Each structure stands twice: as structure tokens, then as C-alpha cells.
Amino acid sequence: MFVSYKWLQEYVDLSGVTPVELAEKITKSGIEVEGVEVLNEGIKGVVVGHVLEREQHPNADKLNKCLVDTGTGEPVQIICGAANVDKGQKVAVATVGAVLPGNFKIKRAKLRGEESNGMICSLQELGIESKLIAKEYSEGIYVFPNDVEVGQDAIEQLNRDDQVLELGLTPNRSDCLSMLGVAYEVAAILGREVKLPEPQVETSSEKASDYIDVQVEAKEDNPLYVAKVVKNVIVAPSPVWLQARLMSAGIRPHNNVVDITNYILLEYGQPLHAFDYDRLGSKQILVRKACDGEVIVTLDDAKRELTSDHLLITNGTEPIALAGVMGGANSEVQPDTKNVLIESAYFKGATVRKASKDHGLRSEASARFEKGVDPNRVRAAAERAVQLLAQYAGGEVLEGSVEADALQVEPAVVSVTLEKINRVLGTELSMKEVEDIFARLQFETNTDNDTITVTVPTRRGDITIEEDLIEEVGRLFGYDNLASTLPIGSSTPGHLTQYQNKRRLVRRYLEGAGLFQAVTYSLTNEAKAAQYALEERKPVQLAMPMSEDRSLLRLSIVPQLLEVLKYNSARQIDSLAVYETGAVFLSNGEEELPEEREHLAGAVTGLWHSHPWQGEKKPVDFYAVKGILEGLFDKLGLSDKAEFRQAQKDGMHPGRTAEVLLSGESVGFVGQIHPTVEKELDLKETYAFELSLKAILEEEVSPLQYEAIPRFPSITRDIALVVDKGTAAGALEGIIKEAGGKLLKDVHVFDLYEGERMEPGKKSIAFSLKYFDPERTLTDEDVTKAHDNVLDAVKEKAGAVLRG
Structure with a gap:
């Protein structure tokens, strides 16, 4: 709502209050004044002139030579290009030395050989927006009524010597969408009377x-x-x-x-x-x-x-x-x-x-x-x-x-106690002070002991409950006058839950590992809804989808991340690693809302390392992505519970995919996207993973235990075991760890051989085993005893024999 200061003065006495001061008072009473515009800002030297003569410019078809009386003595010659200028008109003239909006200064000039001593102005040139000008004056100069006196301030005659307050009204204050409504508000703030129009019609x-x-x-x-x-x-x-x-x-x-x-x-x-x-x-x-x-x-x-x-x-x-x-x-x-x-x-x-x-x-x-x-x-x-x-x-x-x-409308009648007003506002107002505030608002009141009953005028439809009355008292008493107090009572400071803390840890770790966070749609189409799902259920169909491509709730995040890689690859960003933590939606039947589960997914393609100066390029592979997850489990204290097992999954490479287990329970997968899918998406070799973040973050973590740095030397033994080609290295590693006892501290694979001199259907896997005791130096007899247990166990449980 734009409020003219001069117009407002017709309804309320504003003497002693400048527009800027009024704006501040209105803002402090609860209605924000977004700005005060000075309509004649930067304008001076513009007067009402009388065009005595007009003739065609001798050297220009579109210019007029005018003789103009500006009320200062001798008429002056002004060259004007407006098509509607004519003899006998009263016009706005910017005299020599005048300043127009934009700090445009008027000087004497010669136009096509004829002297011009000023400028006959259009309303646009006086700072009025074109969209607000009447059509008859939207082009050309403005013409005053004939009764305007020559030499008067043209800006004043146009009522531009005014300031306009812009009120930022909230929807509940529709009463201030009128000058009378604003007048009631201002009168209440200033403690003055409202002068209403009194129409008298014959x-x-x-x-x-x-x-x-x-x-x-x-x-x-x-x-x-x-x-x-x-x-x-x-x-x-x-x-x-x-x-x-x-x-x-x-x-x-x-x-x-x-x-x-x-x-x-x-x-x-x-x-x-x-x-x-x-x-x-x-x-x-x-x-x-x-x-x-x-x-x-x-x-x-x-x-x-x-x-x-x-x-x-x-x-x-x-x-x-x-x-x-x-x-x-x-x-x-x-x-x-x-x-x-x-x-x-x-x-x-x-x-x-x-x-x-x-x-x-x-x-x-x-x-x-x-x-x-x-x-x-x-x-x-x-x-x-x-x-x-x-x-x-x-x-x-x-x-x-x-x-x-057929209108039946009664003013709202609302009651509130003085005790509640003071308790809510933290004040010590008397009933007389509260009555005075409502009197300033021109609300009728009736007091009964500690209770005041207010009859609210129909112009204030926003006041319907006692809290509204309390607000009126508070804002007119002055928010600045309300005492600052601290909350009374016990309170618990806010904090993140353990789950939220762990989720932040996961995000920080993955971003530190070089992955960018992505946020993708939870809505997908029928072809992608069930792809790469950890748990197969019927996808949830939206009742009113915005499109067929966004008609189902997703069961997996990986398809959306592959779309992210495809989008970036099409724009020459072909080495990219992204991750997302988000919800998937599992159907509980048509009558029940779906279950939301939080998953963690990632997708990596292109080069994992690129150091052109050293001539090193390392494409992403299975072990790079698996290493990311191993590092994550280690960060969460779950490395002793995490396990990777070879697996087959639709849409994944059959020989480069592993199931991820936690405490023996499947929580997700990691591996290479199937080459046919990569080809469809026009992607290079791409690896992805998806895990149940809920299962990971809710897994119990063993208490942190510290071990002293070993003071005694360790002993390393390497073994090469010949086993069937179908035997997994992870299975052998598990057997070795179990049989090695407390002296065996570390086991890892360092070689795989399937070449010549190896009988058909067999392969050789070499392990390095490290033994030590933190309390003493081990003897050969100690290590031999533990090592023999390992050899017996792998022979008995996996049919492995030492390679000769």
C-alpha cells in the first residue's frame, strides 16, 4: 500500500511529525514501512509557463520554436520537439539552471541554429513512470488547466511536493489497504483524532x-x-x-x-x-x-x-x-x-x-x-x-x-483479563492504561473488575481472540518498552542425535575421499523404479504424478546417480564421483503409507587419479570403490564386522560385484555397472555402491580400546595355498584368522597365480601372516605351533595344500 503523506494529512493532524519519523513510528507499531519516496527529489527550477507563440523551426521539421512566458519578466524562446505543443497552453518549463531527475541540468543551448532558453517538460521528464501517466499525455508534453497561474512552482501544482510511504502489509492487516484505515492506525499511534469525510449530496x-x-x-x-x-x-x-x-x-x-x-x-x-x-x-x-x-x-x-x-x-x-x-x-x-x-x-x-x-x-x-x-x-x-x-x-x-x-454482520466481542495481558507481555500496565490504548484505536470497551470486554469495529476483521487484543496492547504500548527477560524454567540444550552425528560423519568422510554430494529426485519411472533395489517390493504409484517420468517412488538411489553421471559425461565431465544419502520407499500395501528407509549410494567413473606431470593416470576400479567403503567402515568402528562376498546382481558386472555384509547380514552391494548398461548410458567403466544407511548407523559399535605400541618384534610367514578355482580368497582368510589364535595379528593376500605348471581347475593364492605377542618375544616354537594350526585348518576346511 502506497500512502501519500499530504493526502494522509486530510484525515490526521501530522504536524510535528516528518514522513521519515512517521515511517519509523508505524514500523515500530507492527506494520513495516519498506521505504519513503520523495516524489520531487532532485528536481528544482521547474515553473508553470504560458506558450505565447509557436511556429515551425526554420531548420527542422520536427522541432517547434516557442515564445514562453515564465512569469519572470521578458518571455523566453524555447525549442520544443513535442508534437502536441501549441499556442495558449500552460506547460511545465525547466528554466535555465533547473535540475531534473538523474541530475540532468538545463543550460542555454542552440538547436539547429536557434537559441533555446530552457525546456518544456513531459511528465516522464519530471520523474513520473510512463505506466502511470494518462494516455493523452503518455506522449508529448503535459498541459495544465488554464486556471493555473504562470510562474508558480510546477511540481507543487502537480502535487509532486509530496512523500509516499510504502507499507509492507501482512495478509491480516487488510484494514490498512485504505487511506482511512491507515488514518485510524496513525491516529492511534500518535494519540490524535481521525477526521472522516462527511459526504453531503444534493x-x-x-x-x-x-x-x-x-x-x-x-x-x-x-x-x-x-x-x-x-x-x-x-x-x-x-x-x-x-x-x-x-x-x-x-x-x-x-x-x-x-x-x-x-x-x-x-x-x-x-x-x-x-x-x-x-x-x-x-x-x-x-x-x-x-x-x-x-x-x-x-x-x-x-x-x-x-x-x-x-x-x-x-x-x-x-x-x-x-x-x-x-x-x-x-x-x-x-x-x-x-x-x-x-x-x-x-x-x-x-x-x-x-x-x-x-x-x-x-x-x-x-x-x-x-x-x-x-x-x-x-x-x-x-x-x-x-x-x-x-x-x-x-x-x-x-x-x-x-x-x-441480506447481510448479517455483527462486530466481534472479545474479552481478556488484565492479568493475562501483563503476564504475556511482561508488563505492569493498569486497567486505565489498557483502556486508553483501546480508546486510541477507537474500540468500544467495557470493564468488569479485572476483565475488559472489547467490541471490535468491523473494519478490524483480524481481531477475533484474546491474543489479538494482547497484541494490540503490546504494539501500541511499544515493543521497545517491553522488558527483556530470560525464559524461566529448566531447558535442555538442543543437540544432534547419535544417528545424525554419524550421518554427518559419513558425509564428511565421503567428501574427503573426493566424492561430490548429489541430491536427486525421489520420483522415477517404471523402468528404473526397481533397478538395483536392495529389497524387492512393488513400487509405490503416485495418485497424481506430474509426468510419467516422475510417477513412482524409487526403491534405489543408484539409477538417479547414473543419470547424474550421464548428464555430466555429455558435457565433457567424464571423470566424476558422486554420492547421495536419501530415502527409498518400500510399499506396505495399497492401504498403508510406504516405509521410508535411508540409503547411502555412490557412483564413480573415469580417472580416479590423474597426475599428468608425473605421467600417472589411474582409472577407477573395483578395489578403489571397495577401499572407500572399507575406509568408511573403519571410520565408523565397524571394520571388524564388515565383510565383502562375491555376488550376482541384475544390472551389475557378474565378476566384479560383491555383496556387503555387516555382522553376517546383507546391507548392500558394490561393484561395476554391467557393460550393457554402461553402453546404454554412454558411460565409461563405472562403479557403484548402495548400502542401507539405517542399518549401518544403527549397528552397535564395540567400545574403543587402545593397545600399546608393540615393544617386541613380530615374525612374518608367507604361505602359497593351492585351492580350487572356485574358492574365494576371503573364505580362506577367514579360516586363517580363526585358526591363527591370539598371536596372529594380520593377514593379507599378496599374490594370485593361475598360469602354467598349475593343474587344471586349480589356482595358487599367497598370504602374508604376521605374528607377535605384545608381552614377550616370540620363539620359533611359538610361531610354528600357531602356523601349523593354520595349515591344518585350511587343509581340512578348504582342501588347500601348500604349493611346492
């Missing part, structure tokens, strides 16, 4: 009821409709002051009839509409719901198809307006209009909002109906409008109004 002997009949079928959507008739109006430009007020509020002037309805909208917050009475086509106004498929041509000449949700103003048969939104082109006020029907009505906000949204027509009027207008201003606004039409359009107001009134 009416003719003819009655409005003889000219129009009003019927409302949709009483719930339109409980009150008031019509007034004004005859013999003269459609002309509005007075300068009225145009200036509209422009300062962001509304473009049109003509005196339309401008007066817009003026009342700003003054009272009550939207009005003016119909050309002679173009109605009947003597009836019928308000009804539209029929499905019914069509209306609105003022913007757009043909709009209606539904039964929309409310129409009709002449009994044909639509003439879309209620609360826009009038119809068939009843528009035009230059030859003589008789006017003024509509002032109370429309249901939800109905107007529906029509406004459906047709993309959000206007100043619809915005006010949507947020709520004061039902007790409907009639007053109509009276004020016809008063101005009589005054500035020469209209003859017919006696009385024609109404359809």
Missing part, C-alpha cells in the same frame, strides 16, 4: 428506484449490493490533484468517472464499479452464478469462458461484469457516457479469489475483496462517490439507493 426529485431494480440470487456470495444512479455526467479529465493522488498510489488516471471510483477504492478500501447506464440494455441488475461455458468480454477486450464457480453481474440476461474482478466491455464508461450506475457491493472473498485466479486477473479491487473489506463502508463509499461525481463530473444524483441486503 439529490434530484427523481428516484434511483425508478431507473434500476436489483436482484441477487447468490446471496451467500453477495449479501449486500448497493446501486446509485447519477445522470448527465460530463466525462472529462480528472482534476490535477486527483490524478496526482492516483499516480502516487500506483494507479493510472483515465477519466473523471473511472478515477473517482479508483479514488474511493484507495480512500475507503471499498472497490466500486461504474456502468454506463444507457448501455446496460435493461433497467435490472441481477447477480447470479455463471453457467458452465457462459462467455463474457471484459474491459480488456478478452473473451472469457466462465464456470458455475464464478459470480456474475448481469442486466437480467447478459453478463455485464465479473463480480469483484473486472467489468464488461458492453457497459464500459466511454467519452459519450451521460448516465452512470455506481455499484458498491460486498462480495465473498473466496468467490472473487477463485475468479481472479482462474482468469489471471489480479487487480487492486480483487485484492481487497480477497483479503476482506469493511461491510459497514459499502454504503458510505457509494455516497462519497456520487458526491465527487456531482462535484467533478457535473452529475445529477438521483434520490436514494437501490439495495439487495
Whole structure:
């Protein structure tokens, strides 16, 4: 809401309060003032001039040589390029030495050989936005009415010596969408009186009821409709002051009839509409719901198809307006209009909002109906409008109004105790102080001991409960005056849960390992929904999907990460590692909500290391990705519980895929994407993993135990075992660890041989075993005994023999 300081002074005495000070006071009382615009900022030296002579420039077809009286003595010659400049006009003249917006200084000049001593200005050149200027002056210079005195300050005559406050209103404060509403607010803040307009209209002997009949079928959507008739109006430009007020509020002037309805909208917050009475086509106004498929041509000449949700103003048969939104082109006020029907009505906000949204027509009027207008201003606004039409359009107001009134509205009555006000605000206010605050707001009150009962005016529809009254007391008492206090009582400081801490640890580790975090859609299509799922269930179908590609909830994150790699690879980023922690959705049947489980997934492609200076390039492989997971398990203290076992999985390479187990339970997989899938996605060799993050983070971790650095030497023994080709190295490693006892501290594979001199179906796997005792130096006998146990165990359990 844009509020003119000069206009506001008509309703409230603002003496002693500058616009900037007023803005600060309004902000501190709860309504933010987003800015104060000085309309004449940077402008000086612009006066009203009288064009005494105009002739064609001798050396330019599009320039005029004008002799202008500026009220300072001898007339001056000014060269003007405006097509509408002419003899006898009163115009705005920037004299030599004047300054226009943008620090544009006016100097004497010669234009095509002719001297120019100033500049005849358009409204745009005086800092007014083009969209706010009346069409007749949107091109060319501005022409004042003839009664303006030459030599006067042109900016003052244009009412631009003003400042405008921009209020940032929240939806509940629709009462301040009018100048009167702001006046009530400012008067309460300053402790001053509100001066309301008092329309006094002389009416003719003819009655409005003889000219129009009003019927409302949709009483719930339109409980009150008031019509007034004004005859013999003269459609002309509005007075300068009225145009200036509209422009300062962001509304473009049109003509005196339309401008007066817009003026009342700003003054009272009550939207009005003016119909050309002679173009109605009947003597009836019928308000009804539209029929499905019914069509209306609105003022913007757009043909709009209606539904039964929309409310129409009709002449009994044909639509003439879309209620609360826009009038119809068939009843528009035009230059030859003589008789006017003024509509002032109370429309249901939800109905107007529906029509406004459906047709993309959000206007100043619809915005006010949507947020709520004061039902007790409907009639007053109509009276004020016809008063101005009589005054500035020469209209003859017919006696009385024609109404359809089914409105039942009572002011809200709310009670609150003084004890609660003081307890909530932390104040020690007396009942007299509270009564004074409500008196400043012009709320009627009744006090009974410690309880105050407030009758809330209908203009303040936002006040319905006792907390609203407390807020009014608090903001007008002054938020700055409320004491600062600390909360009383015990409180527990916020902290992350153990699960959340571990999840952050996982993210930090993976990013430290060189993976970028990705955030992908949880929605996917039927082809990808079940790919790479850790647990197979029927995908969950959305009831109203935005597209077929986003119609199912995912069971796995890997397909989305592969799409990320594909997208980047197509843009020459072919070495990339990404991960995501996110939810997958497991169906519990059609009648139950799906179960959400948090998973961790990653995908890596291209080069894992690239050091061109050293000539080193290392493509990603299975062991690089497996090493990432091993490091993660070690970081979480789960390395002794984690195990990798060769596995087969759809969409994964059959020989480079492993199942990941934790305490013997499967929690995910790691491996290479199947070459056919890589080819479909146009990817290089790509490796991926997906784990149940919930299972990993909820796994119990053994307490941290420290061991002393060994003071005694260790003994290493290497063995090469010949086993069947189908025997997994991991299985052998497990047997060795179990048989080695407490002296065996480390086991790892260092060689695999399947070449010549190896019998068919066999392979040789070499292990390095490290023995030591932290308490003493081991003897050969100690190691031999433990080592023999290992050899016996691998022979017995895996059929392994030492390679000769």
C-alpha cells in the first residue's frame, strides 16, 4: 500500500511529525514501512509557463520554436520537439539552471541554429513512470488547466511536493489497504483524532428506484449490493490533484468517472464499479452464478469462458461484469457516457479469489475483496462517490439507493483479563492504561473488575481472540518498552542425535575421499523404479504424478546417480564421483503409507587419479570403490564386522560385484555397472555402491580400546595355498584368522597365480601372516605351533595344500 503523506494529512493532524519519523513510528507499531519516496527529489527550477507563440523551426521539421512566458519578466524562446505543443497552453518549463531527475541540468543551448532558453517538460521528464501517466499525455508534453497561474512552482501544482510511504502489509492487516484505515492506525499511534469525510449530496426529485431494480440470487456470495444512479455526467479529465493522488498510489488516471471510483477504492478500501447506464440494455441488475461455458468480454477486450464457480453481474440476461474482478466491455464508461450506475457491493472473498485466479486477473479491487473489506463502508463509499461525481463530473444524483441486503454482520466481542495481558507481555500496565490504548484505536470497551470486554469495529476483521487484543496492547504500548527477560524454567540444550552425528560423519568422510554430494529426485519411472533395489517390493504409484517420468517412488538411489553421471559425461565431465544419502520407499500395501528407509549410494567413473606431470593416470576400479567403503567402515568402528562376498546382481558386472555384509547380514552391494548398461548410458567403466544407511548407523559399535605400541618384534610367514578355482580368497582368510589364535595379528593376500605348471581347475593364492605377542618375544616354537594350526585348518576346511 502506497500512502501519500499530504493526502494522509486530510484525515490526521501530522504536524510535528516528518514522513521519515512517521515511517519509523508505524514500523515500530507492527506494520513495516519498506521505504519513503520523495516524489520531487532532485528536481528544482521547474515553473508553470504560458506558450505565447509557436511556429515551425526554420531548420527542422520536427522541432517547434516557442515564445514562453515564465512569469519572470521578458518571455523566453524555447525549442520544443513535442508534437502536441501549441499556442495558449500552460506547460511545465525547466528554466535555465533547473535540475531534473538523474541530475540532468538545463543550460542555454542552440538547436539547429536557434537559441533555446530552457525546456518544456513531459511528465516522464519530471520523474513520473510512463505506466502511470494518462494516455493523452503518455506522449508529448503535459498541459495544465488554464486556471493555473504562470510562474508558480510546477511540481507543487502537480502535487509532486509530496512523500509516499510504502507499507509492507501482512495478509491480516487488510484494514490498512485504505487511506482511512491507515488514518485510524496513525491516529492511534500518535494519540490524535481521525477526521472522516462527511459526504453531503444534493439529490434530484427523481428516484434511483425508478431507473434500476436489483436482484441477487447468490446471496451467500453477495449479501449486500448497493446501486446509485447519477445522470448527465460530463466525462472529462480528472482534476490535477486527483490524478496526482492516483499516480502516487500506483494507479493510472483515465477519466473523471473511472478515477473517482479508483479514488474511493484507495480512500475507503471499498472497490466500486461504474456502468454506463444507457448501455446496460435493461433497467435490472441481477447477480447470479455463471453457467458452465457462459462467455463474457471484459474491459480488456478478452473473451472469457466462465464456470458455475464464478459470480456474475448481469442486466437480467447478459453478463455485464465479473463480480469483484473486472467489468464488461458492453457497459464500459466511454467519452459519450451521460448516465452512470455506481455499484458498491460486498462480495465473498473466496468467490472473487477463485475468479481472479482462474482468469489471471489480479487487480487492486480483487485484492481487497480477497483479503476482506469493511461491510459497514459499502454504503458510505457509494455516497462519497456520487458526491465527487456531482462535484467533478457535473452529475445529477438521483434520490436514494437501490439495495439487495441480506447481510448479517455483527462486530466481534472479545474479552481478556488484565492479568493475562501483563503476564504475556511482561508488563505492569493498569486497567486505565489498557483502556486508553483501546480508546486510541477507537474500540468500544467495557470493564468488569479485572476483565475488559472489547467490541471490535468491523473494519478490524483480524481481531477475533484474546491474543489479538494482547497484541494490540503490546504494539501500541511499544515493543521497545517491553522488558527483556530470560525464559524461566529448566531447558535442555538442543543437540544432534547419535544417528545424525554419524550421518554427518559419513558425509564428511565421503567428501574427503573426493566424492561430490548429489541430491536427486525421489520420483522415477517404471523402468528404473526397481533397478538395483536392495529389497524387492512393488513400487509405490503416485495418485497424481506430474509426468510419467516422475510417477513412482524409487526403491534405489543408484539409477538417479547414473543419470547424474550421464548428464555430466555429455558435457565433457567424464571423470566424476558422486554420492547421495536419501530415502527409498518400500510399499506396505495399497492401504498403508510406504516405509521410508535411508540409503547411502555412490557412483564413480573415469580417472580416479590423474597426475599428468608425473605421467600417472589411474582409472577407477573395483578395489578403489571397495577401499572407500572399507575406509568408511573403519571410520565408523565397524571394520571388524564388515565383510565383502562375491555376488550376482541384475544390472551389475557378474565378476566384479560383491555383496556387503555387516555382522553376517546383507546391507548392500558394490561393484561395476554391467557393460550393457554402461553402453546404454554412454558411460565409461563405472562403479557403484548402495548400502542401507539405517542399518549401518544403527549397528552397535564395540567400545574403543587402545593397545600399546608393540615393544617386541613380530615374525612374518608367507604361505602359497593351492585351492580350487572356485574358492574365494576371503573364505580362506577367514579360516586363517580363526585358526591363527591370539598371536596372529594380520593377514593379507599378496599374490594370485593361475598360469602354467598349475593343474587344471586349480589356482595358487599367497598370504602374508604376521605374528607377535605384545608381552614377550616370540620363539620359533611359538610361531610354528600357531602356523601349523593354520595349515591344518585350511587343509581340512578348504582342501588347500601348500604349493611346492
